Amino acid sequence: MISLSPRATALRLVAKRTFTPSLSQPILRMRYSTVPLAYDLHEPAKPSVDNPNKNSPIVFMHGLFGSKKNNRTISKVLARDLGRSVYAIDLRNHGDSPHDPHHNYTAMAADVGDFIKQHDLKDPCLIGHSMGAKAAMTLSLTSPSLISSLISVDNAPVDARLESDFARYIRGMKEIESSGVTKQSQADSILEPYESSVVIRQFLLGNLHRPHHPESQVQKFKVPLSIIGRALDHLGDFPFKDPREVRFEKPALFVRGTRSRYVPDEVIPLIGQFFPRFELVDVEAGHWLISENPEAFRRAVVEFLSPKE
Numbered sequence: 001m002i003s004l005s006p007r008a009t010a011l012r013l014v015a016k017r018t019f020t021p022s023l024s025q026p027i028l029r030m031r032y033s034t035v036p037l038a039y040d041l042h043e044p045a046k047p048s049v050d051n052p053n054k055n056s057p058i059v060f061m062h063g064l065f066g067s068k069k070n071n072r073t074i075s076k077v078l079a080r081d082l083g084r085s086v087y088a089i090d091l092r093n094h095g096d097s098p099h100d101p102h103h104n105y106t107a108m109a110a111d112v113g114d115f116i117k118q119h120d121l122k123d124p125c126l127i128g129h130s131m132g133a134k135a136a137m138t139l140s141l142t143s144p145s146l147i148s149s150l151i152s153v154d155n156a157p158v159d160a161r162l163e164s165d166f167a168r169y170i171r172g173m174k175e176i177e178s179s180g181v182t183k184q185s186q187a188d189s190i191l192e193p194y195e196s197s198v199v200i201r202q203f204l205l206g207n208l209h210r211p212h213h214p215e216s217q218v219q220k221f222k223v224p225l226s227i228i229g230r231a232l233d234h235l236g237d238f239p240f241k242d243p244r245e246v247r248f249e250k251p252a253l254f255v256r257g258t259r260s261r262y263v264p265d266e267v268i269p270l271i272g273q274f275f276p277r278f279e280l281v282d283v284e285a286g287h288w289l290i291s292e293n294p295e296a297f298r299r300a301v302v303e304f305l306s307p308k309e
Helices: 006-017 068-082 105-118 131-142 165-179 184-191 198-205 225-234 265-274 294-305
Strands: 039-042 058-061 086-089 125-129 149-153 252-257 278-283
Touching: 039 068, 058 068, 058 105, 058 131, 068 086, 068 294, 086 105, 105 131, 125 131, 131 149, 149 294, 165 184, 165 198, 165 225, 184 198, 252 294, 265 278, 278 294
Parallel strands: 058 086, 058 125, 125 149, 149 252, 252 278
Antiparallel strands: 039 086
């Protein structure tokens, strides 16, 4: 069993008391063309016979500049521990998924919704970190019948200013592309003035690859930098503004890092209005809590998705 911190438990109760009934279930007005999403499937060696939801897979979504490979290890662990299949996907404009000029949460949610339908996934649980969390929340509010539960990792259903670091990363990555680097060490030297952390630089440079041009060894980024750069001003936004108009009435887990600023105490009541059946778990970590404290994250997810007595 995971014990919520006293602070987390108290906040959960406050959020539930401030719940406002839904008035209607709106359909988002914009409809974007969807793209087929690349994915890795991690299947359990022994599907759980004790889990009544053993046929309910997990769809795992990464954050900005991430990809399915970032969630490979934790996906395998969750597949093992829960006896469920885990689909780690690349969101649009990331990893091996197609590029599209529209990069917003409505479009990302539509892609994931189509992915669920195309793969005939029954009652999946959505797990999303950061950008992936807002995409998951958007889909859960847009098409709640498609999914069984939601796990939002260090993000909240609010408009928030995106940290300036991301714009700085884009500038550094564009300089790398214009320099025609052939080695990752060259790219790292260019990126170092933009980001001092070796760990973050390695994460960003994980997007480098050699396009299929036999005559050239030049490395490029899989992420379309111009598209992402134009989208940055809106990636802190959340498509739904009024919790009186829409809500997700199924189980939801919000996991936040104790050293992160993405889910401050002030937004907890609003989470409860959009997601009245939510639980909150604090993990001793920063924003990148899945990699910083994977065991605490694993325990939180397994406890939430395990059958309740």
